[in-house]
Amino acid sequence: xxxxxxxxxxxxxxxxxxxxxxxxxxxxxxxxxxxxxxxxxxxxxxxxxxxxxxxxxxxxxxxxxxxxxxxxxxxxxxxxxxxxxxxxxxxxxxxxxxxxxxxxxxxxxxxxxxxxxxxxxxxxxxxxxxxxxxxxxxxxxxxxxxxxxxxxxxxxxxxxxxxxxxxxxxxxxxxxxxxxxxxxxxxxxxxxxxxxxxxxxxxxxxxxxxxxxxxxxxxxxxxxxxxxxxxxxxxxxxxxxxxxxxxxxxxxxxxxxxxxxxxxxxxxxxxxxxxxxxxxxxxxxxxxxxxxxxxxxxxxxxxxxxxxxxxxxxxxxxxxxxxxxxxxxxxxxxxxxxxxxxxxxxxxxxxxxxxxxxxxxxxxxxxxxxxxxxxxxxxxxxxxxxxxxxxxxxxxxxxxxxxxxxxxxxxxxxxxxxxxxxxxxxxxxxxxxxxxxxxxxxxxxxxxxxxxxxxxxxxxxxxx
Amino acid sequence: xxxxxxxxxxxxxxxxxxxxxxxxxxxxxxxxxxxxxxxxxxxxxxxxxxxxxxxxxxxxxxxxxxxxxxxxxxxxxxxxxxxxxxxxxxxxxxxxxxxxxxxxxxxxxxxxxxxxxxxxxxxxxxxxxxxxxxxxxxxxxxxxxxxxxxxxxxxxxxxxxxxxxxxxxxxxxxxxxxxxxxxxxxxxxxxxxxxxxxxxxxxxxxxxxxxxxxxxxxxxxxxxxxxxxxxxxxxxxxxxxxxxxxxxxxxxxxxxxxxxxxxxxxxxxxxxxxxxxxxxxxxxxxxxxxxxxxxxxxxxxxxxxxxxxxxxxxxxxxxxxxxxxxxxxxxxxxxxxxxxxxxxxxxxxxxxxxxxxxxxxxxxxxxxxxxxxxxxxxxxxxxxxxxxxxxxxxxxxxxxxxxxxxxxxxxxxxxxxxxxxxxxxxxxxxxxxxxxxxxxxxxxxxxxxxxxxxxxxxxxxxxxxxxxxxxxxxxxxxxxxxxxxxxxxxxxxxxxxx
Numbered sequence: 001x002x003x004x005x006x007x008x009x010x011x012x013x014x015x016x017x018x019x020x021x022x023x024x025x026x027x028x029x030x031x032x033x034x035x036x037x038x039x040x041x042x043x044x045x046x047x048x049x050x051x052x053x054x055x056x057x058x059x060x061x062x063x064x065x066x067x068x069x070x071x072x073x074x075x076x077x078x079x080x081x082x083x084x085x086x087x088x089x090x091x092x093x094x095x096x097x098x099x100x101x102x103x104x105x106x107x108x109x110x111x112x113x114x115x116x117x118x119x120x121x122x123x124x125x126x127x128x129x130x131x132x133x134x135x136x137x138x139x140x141x142x143x144x145x146x147x148x149x150x151x152x153x154x155x156x157x158x159x160x161x162x163x164x165x166x167x168x169x170x171x172x173x174x175x176x177x178x179x180x181x182x183x184x185x186x187x188x189x190x191x192x193x194x195x196x197x198x199x200x201x202x203x204x205x206x207x208x209x210x211x212x213x214x215x216x217x218x219x220x221x222x223x224x225x226x227x228x229x230x231x232x233x234x235x236x237x238x239x240x241x242x243x244x245x246x247x248x249x250x251x252x253x254x255x256x257x258x259x260x261x262x263x264x265x266x267x268x269x270x271x272x273x274x275x276x277x278x279x280x281x282x283x284x285x286x287x288x289x290x291x292x293x294x295x296x297x298x299x300x301x302x303x304x305x306x307x308x309x310x311x312x313x314x315x316x317x318x319x320x321x322x323x324x325x326x327x328x329x330x331x332x333x334x335x336x337x338x339x340x341x342x343x344x345x346x347x348x349x350x351x352x353x354x355x356x357x358x359x360x361x362x363x364x365x366x367x368x369x370x371x372x373x374x375x376x377x378x379x380x381x382x383x384x385x386x387x388x389x390x391x392x393x394x395x396x397x398x399x400x401x402x403x404x405x406x407x408x409x410x411x412x413x414x415x416x417x418x419x420x421x422x423x424x425x426x427x428x429x430x431x432x433x434x435x436x437x438x439x440x441x442x443x444x445x446x447x448x449x450x451x452x453x454x455x456x457x458x459x460x461x462x463x464x
Numbered sequence: 465x466x467x468x469x470x471x472x473x474x475x476x477x478x479x480x481x482x483x484x485x486x487x488x489x490x491x492x493x494x495x496x497x498x499x500x501x502x503x504x505x506x507x508x509x510x511x512x513x514x515x516x517x518x519x520x521x522x523x524x525x526x527x528x529x530x531x532x533x534x535x536x537x538x539x540x541x542x543x544x545x546x547x548x549x550x551x552x553x554x555x556x557x558x559x560x561x562x563x564x565x566x567x568x569x570x571x572x573x574x575x576x577x578x579x580x581x582x583x584x585x586x587x588x589x590x591x592x593x594x595x596x597x598x599x600x601x602x603x604x605x606x607x608x609x610x611x612x613x614x615x616x617x618x619x620x621x622x623x624x625x626x627x628x629x630x631x632x633x634x635x636x637x638x639x640x641x642x643x644x645x646x647x648x649x650x651x652x653x654x655x656x657x658x659x660x661x662x663x664x665x666x667x668x669x670x671x672x673x674x675x676x677x678x679x680x681x682x683x684x685x686x687x688x689x690x691x692x693x694x695x696x697x698x699x700x701x702x703x704x705x706x707x708x709x710x711x712x713x714x715x716x717x718x719x720x721x722x723x724x725x726x727x728x729x730x731x732x733x734x735x736x737x738x739x740x741x742x743x744x745x746x747x748x749x750x751x752x753x754x755x756x757x758x759x760x761x762x763x764x765x766x767x768x769x770x771x772x773x774x775x776x777x778x779x780x781x782x783x784x785x786x787x788x789x790x791x792x793x794x795x796x797x798x799x800x801x802x803x804x805x806x807x808x809x810x811x812x813x814x815x816x817x818x819x820x821x822x823x824x825x826x827x828x829x830x831x832x833x834x835x836x837x838x839x840x841x842x843x844x845x846x847x848x849x850x851x852x853x854x855x856x857x858x859x860x861x862x863x864x865x866x867x868x869x870x871x872x873x874x875x876x877x878x879x880x881x882x883x884x885x886x887x888x889x890x891x892x893x894x895x896x897x898x899x900x901x902x903x904x905x906x907x908x909x910x911x912x913x914x915x916x917x918x919x920x921x922x923x924x925x926x927x928x929x930x931x932x933x934x935x936x937x938x939x940x941x942x943x944x945x946x947x948x949x950x951x952x953x954x955x956x957x958x959x960x961x962x
Binding site: 113116117120169174175253254257276277279280281284294295296297298299300301303304306307308311312315327328329332335338339341342344388389390391392393410414417421 | 613614615616617618645646827828829830833834836837838862863864866867869870873874876877878882920922923924925926927943944945947948951952954955956959960
């Protein structure tokens, strides 16, 4: 009996030990692009409980650990997109000019295929932003792309909250045709856009004052809660990051001056395709800029956009990130970063930072992700070649040590999926109308999101 | 074809003066306006006289500046001709393998010699190509370059889609803006030639092959009417967008009927054009028969319905491509598919009917959620394996045509052999567009559209070092490099205190 008990104990103990090593992943013999301290050849990365435990040569893991042989492969930090609308069932609440009460986290769809496709491009985290239909838009959501997991696990819990602002052509609705009977929405000019912002911050400052007075017991009557102004008070208090969509340098500079006036820092200028014209002003305020690598000319206010933007900003000491704002482009941000070496000559690691560590800094999550460093989350992409090479491909994407994309598994499953499709197509409900089936029903929002339909995109109001 | 190299120089010089003149003149008018609107008093008289003197000297100075400037405006930098020899370089001929250490001689706008051991003509300007690679200029066989400057917010710059559905007489070459800023931005990345095509209606109009250099459309043209663009009717259940209610869906059977009606319309138009052509021919032979009235739209269709020039059909889905194959074999026209997402599924029929594919879908998302994530990246490899003739194209309006090499490279990351990827943006588009006698590879006698790089042309980190179009050595400048130069060293200046 005694032997039996001790046997049980030994068994339990070994199970516990196993449970621990089962939480281990060892990536072996890779070329590691750390994005923070250079490139390490023939290097191993030991991951334990989702964190990077150790980086070095000849590391070993416990029994039961997942071993990934990365010989001949390149490992980079997972790519972070500082401007995305993936997995959002709605993008714009365009009715008002200030919609700070709306929250992106209320409209997230964890099954959006765009997430998987982004993972297949090495992307592990993204800043999901409200659209640019209003001077002050909704609250963002900073997420990790944990495809297949429940929605609660997507948002990064300790990421500082943010809010979308927008300037220029979109908030003044310059490309929107006013239908008969429809009222015009203020603002219609860049002058009005700034006044909407100023007015909102004046109201937020007053609102804050009423609460300060109440908390200081100057009055016993509690102020009425205002969910429009609450997020703006957080901006004034430096607790909420402002991500400001805009193109022309003059209007972005005016926003920086407005922020000076109200005493807050703008976290990022989004797009900022003319930011190179005011690089020193941006640098001095510690504002980041999140840009397209080389998009231009698709709208009037993008006509002075140049691919040297990143280089000029970087040279001035601005934290620059390169974003996609697109479910398509998000799949190839590594190549967008590579282009920055060509246009002006950003050094390799600085260019890599623009899609990893820099967006993490801009989103306030750089303590946990964005580079391959001990203690950080194991958010990692494994490539078959240098990610800046056009011939590279993602083999595997890990978030917190879990594999969320594996190309070999994807390929294995293809036959299975094709068979499933075939079976489904044969079901009565899915018969083609010409063979007596009913008309397929496509949800309106699904069609709206289909960015292949250029006409729809235009009608919806492009968010770029 | 006219001789491209005789008249071009004189035209370039004349035209190159114009933009700076106009800038000077505008400045002159503004300044004069300012002087004349200043309130006139005794006290300001002297100031005003002084201002006129300043103005006069500025105006003269401006004239001298114009005289000293040989290149003209940014868009008008048409480079310089001459005899050039690029020596000691790695020559990727595309058609005849790689010459590891060779020389390319450029003379009279053409490639005069290529090889490891060639005689360099006396007086040739030598370019040391040590460590550099020489490639043929890339060709994008599916763009609206020059027809579409700014898509949103500047409709006045858009000349892509004519109104109406039957526009065979609309010619892209007459709409292409030689001074579009997309021209220089594109070519400095190694793309020297594009097909620019109209896109609206059923019969969109005639596309053109142009080289990305010149002051006039005449300078740029390689093939004025290269292919008739037809947006082949497809089964679409999209019934328009209803504000407030969202997109409308049409009954599928209705959509099929709508498609069939459109195909019938197309066939009728083709029949009419054939008859028209016959009537005109008959009259040419026998002036005794009544003169058939001229119809410019039908007239434009004739060479295409007779199969003398290709028709570019836009289509993506398998069922639509099959419908095109049927149409082509019935009407006996020369067909090309543009788009081609699922063309590989129709490989046998395409090969049987000699239909090539201009593939424009690398930067697109798969249509169905359950399509493989790399469905559109893999398609070129699948076409190549199935033996379909294809080219890779950006399908872009103009601004992003410069990404052509990267799109070919991505296809290579997903299975297309590297050499094939390179051919898909050089020799193959030249063959498909019928200009491979002049373009697409480095061969003696071809036009000297040549790109000299410091590495693999398809890699985003590679830099273009020299660029020749029709033998002219071009400055590597563009709207972008000029804005870069203007702002790269700017220091902080005065902030506005409102």
